[in-house]
Amino acid sequence: MxxxxxxxxxxxxxxxxxxxxxxxxxxxxxxxxxxxxxxxxxxxxxxxxxxxxxxxxxxxxxxxxxxxxxDPTPLPPTAAVNADAIVILGAGRREYAPEFGGETVNRLALERLRYGARLARTTGLPVLVSGGGSASETPEAVLMKAVLEEDFGITVRWTEGRSRDTRENARYSSAILNATGMRRILLVTHAAHMSRAQAEFEAAGLAVQPAPTGWLGDYDERAHDVFLLGGLPSQxxxxxxxxxxxxxxxxxxxxxxx
Incomplete structure (x- = not known):
């Protein structure tokens, strides 16, 4: 066992x-x-x-x-200058997706992929996608690679498909990047997940520049979002x-x- x-x-x-x-x-x-x-x-x-x-x-x-x-701070415009690669973390799969021929990534992963694709397009940096699955499942990284290449036109250089959680994302991704001499990354994940993800990737020996996306809160002082100021419960x-x-x-x- x-x-x-x-x-x-x-x-x-x-x-x-x-x-x-x-x-x-x-x-x-x-x-x-x-x-x-x-x-x-x-x-x-x-x-x-x-x-x-x-x-x-x-x-x-x-x-x-x-x-x-x-993490309320978006990626600064000049932060990519010193980076070697972009790492995009998986967030789950949608198993029933007949319109895509079987299965695909879920909406959380798609949010991360969309932003990662934008960063790749604007910076020209190579991309690593990270996400695994059980022995009987297609690794999430394979699904992520398909979305980036087929839907966003972004080439994926590395696919890390063994990890089952954030700690393993960091461990296996760092092994791939260290073998190429790359240590400085733009890390793409949700803003709420960034602190934990950054800590794990830094513990694995990489220099991390956070590139958060998918905020749940609104940190614009000019905004009057009912989500932050009150209102009724919703989905x-x-x-x-x-x-x-x-x-x-x-x-x-x-x-x-x-």
């Missing part, structure tokens, strides 16, 4: 219970189950779960959570809350495992 694969799926299982929507549902369910024998404790837990669920979807609270994990605020909690837990897990 592959211990690393077992630990990977165990991590996925724990994450499912530690993230919305299950996260607030667990205390609600447990509280309701305790009402008969421990009514006071049961009510506290159930209403606590309701309160937690609201905090995870209300735009005001979600906006604060997002601000704690996102957008619920998704942003999930992403913020996911990233906060990812950072904690990586700190504990060092």
């Amino acid at each position: 592959d211990l690393s694969l077992l630990l990977f799926w165990l991590k996925k299982l724990i994450a499912a219970f530690a993230l919305p929507p299950l996260l607030p549902l667990l205390p609600i369910a447990l509280g309701l189950a305790l009402l008969g024998r421990f009514p006071r404790l049961g009510r506290i837990m159930a209403w606590g779960g309701v309160a937690l669920g609201l905090l995870l979807v209300l735009p005001a609270s979600v906006g604060w959570m997002v601000a704690q994990v996102e 957008n605020s619920a998704y942003a809350g999930w992403f913020a909690v996911h990233e906060a837990l990812g950072r904690l897990a990586y700190r504990l495992s060092r």
